[in-house]
Amino acid sequence: MWLAFYNPQALGDVLLLTVGPLDRDKAQVESKGQVTLIRDEKSQTVKAINLFNVAEDLNLEGQGQVNLSDDQVAKINDLIQAAGFDTQIESDNSPKFVVGYVEECRPHEDSDHLSVTQTNVGDESLQIVCGAANIDQGLKVIVAKPGAVMPSGKIIWPGQLRNVDSMGMICSTRELGLTQIEDLPGIWELDDSFEPGTPLDQVVAAYQK
Structure with missing residues (x-):
């Protein structure tokens, strides 16, 4: 399950997506266009994705955790694919x-x-x-x-x-x-x-x- 966070005051127009913990010393980073993928160096599993300059496309407001709508998830997956990555995200907004x-x-x-x-x-x-x-x-x-x-x-x-x-x-x-x-x-x-x-x-x- 992917979690999304947005803090424009501290980070600028960047949507942070994460699917699990990652040791920064074992992270492998790859950027294409406005998309950055962060993988576990050993397993090559994608653990995080950063999307830059997406506030307008995704209608992002405020700051903190973002409960992504189905429409936002679809747009994010389109952006990831357009950048040349084959990773897809899913969102789960059930109560935690x-x-x-x-x-x-x-x-x-x-x-x-x-x-x-x-x-x-x-x-x-x-x-x-x-x-x-x-x-x-x-x-x-x-x-x-x-x-x-x-x-x-x-x-x-x-x-x-x-x-x-x-x-x-x-x-x-x-x-x-x-x-x-x-x-x-x-x-x-x-x-x-x-x-x-x-x-x-x-x-x-x-x-x-």
Whole structure:
């Protein structure tokens, strides 16, 4: 899944696209016209694309993360192809912060403070490694799924913690910038009435009634 960011004040008219983390020391850069592709040097997988001078073509406004429309994705793919690259992008605007139900929770075999959970997020169950002391089976929580962008700017990608796969992050109100609702250490323990997969904005609205 490709994520898009636009910050004209800091970078000028450049749309930044990324599909995963990349070590800058292992990046291979190739530019053609207004398109720059950044590949992993070893695998040759395209990890990022920079598009220059595209604000007018793509009707870009404001700054920060851009939720690309189908029309914008089509135009971006046309620009990439016109530059002579065969890479294509896809966009996924489904909610990335959702309610999860912790179906299983066991101690991490190589850590004295991490737990390995199986967390139902509505349409799937994700294995997520969590370091919060209050994580437990049976809790309703907020999950940042892969592709989520935290208020800090950190992007949540699939990864590993102590050699165990982790497909997301279980969040606290502090990490979500929601301390006006609750300001306690550890993950946010939700009311049990929320269904797995419920978007975060609906949860916030319910707590603010």
